[in-house]
Amino acid sequence: MEIRTVFHKKLREIQDDVLAMGSMVEKATSYSIEALKERDLDKAHEIIANDLQINKKRFNIEEKCVQLIATQQPMASDLRAIICVLNIITEIERIGDHAEGIAKIVIMIGDEPPLKPLIDIPRMAEKVNDMLHRSLDALINRDADVAKQIVSEDDEVDNLYDQVFRELLVFMAEDPKTITRATRLIWVAHNLERSADRVTNICERIVYLVTGKMEELGASKY
């Protein structure tokens, strides 16, 4: 006879909510890059509006966690799971804010002609989404090894960021008229770089959930 069925059912529901929130944010990130590529201001406005839904979802999950702590008195790994979720949703929400930040940059860029075809920035976004998606799988599977592996992949995003930065620096050095446009693209890349760092924070929380140890798993270059 399994005991504490109510608690475990509610914890599963909360985890499902975290996954749903994760996919809202993944969508926001990929839409923001599409909006940038396509100069799609409507899409950019849509991302900004949707960020409110993401924030609402975070409050909703937080409230459920508080209720579960207050009413079910979780202990040990059950307690860590809720603490972990509370931290993770903050990070996911911030990743959503970075996507919103990119959407705002898209609006600032408006209909200025593109500086260059975008290659590395979309790659950064894809990598961020891949890391976020797998980190939430690791949460569900209680897989600390996968979480640690994802942290090590942050270097790929950092390297792409370096590459974008160097390339745009060359544009600016050669033609000062490109400075405004290039700087805005650097801001976009910076948002993505920060998103990847947030994923590493999520992974640290998953390792805590599984092992009970709080540890810094590799400082980001930035």
Place this chain on the structure above:
Amino acid sequence: MKMNTVLSNNNKVISQSKTKLRTEAVSLYYGSFQALRNISLEIPDRAITAIIGPSGCGKSSFLRLFNRMNDLIAGARVEGGVELDGIPIYDKTIDVVELRKRVGMVFQKPNPFPMSVFENIAFGPRRHGKNNVGELTDIVERSLHQAALWDEVEDKLGQSALALSGGQQQRLCIARVLAVEPEVILMDEPCSALDPVATLKIEDLMRSLAENYTIVIVTHNMQQAARVSDMSAFLMMEEDRAGVLVEYGPTSELFTNPKDKRTEDYITGRFG
């Protein structure tokens, strides 16, 4: 106090649930001593309502109003209304035996009769006129299944119920209540004599029973009330030691954001 919520602690939609039990300005006296003062609340059908409060605040007295167990105490007197499905249960026309069949009770200490597991469960139905062995066997099996005890006792039906563990005895007592097909189950500190694992088993059992029964539980264990109930009522004593209702609401709200400072002080351990 009325129910005004949408979703309870355990995701039950309480506002759509009908009222099973209701007290209207009820006061209870033991002789000249007033034990409860002016308590009005509505208890929803097919949900768990917990009564919490400091020792001596009248929780058990309040619970015993619903099956008129206080009638057994000399000098006990009830003022105000107590209703089951809208029918006043303190009316002179009420058959108390029939009332107690509809409103069963589980006590603090498991109290199996000194007879076999089977006979413990069959006792109530027999008293209510069921003597067919086949029918009784069905009732015993169904009740034990409902009380999540069948798997542990199916080969011990002929053995003395006193040989079961404390947790098993308490589930047997719940099965015994279920055997007479009640609508309401009153539980007075049902886990206070049990170890933590047996306690959690009873709590899980309560959750599954709440699908079909109205459960009212008195507990001095606030954490238990928080874990298991949909609605919570907080009672406390006034200066003359009469119990009053301080706050009543969805458990998830009462334990995270109580409206009354006295509730907050009690659940955070500042008094009581």
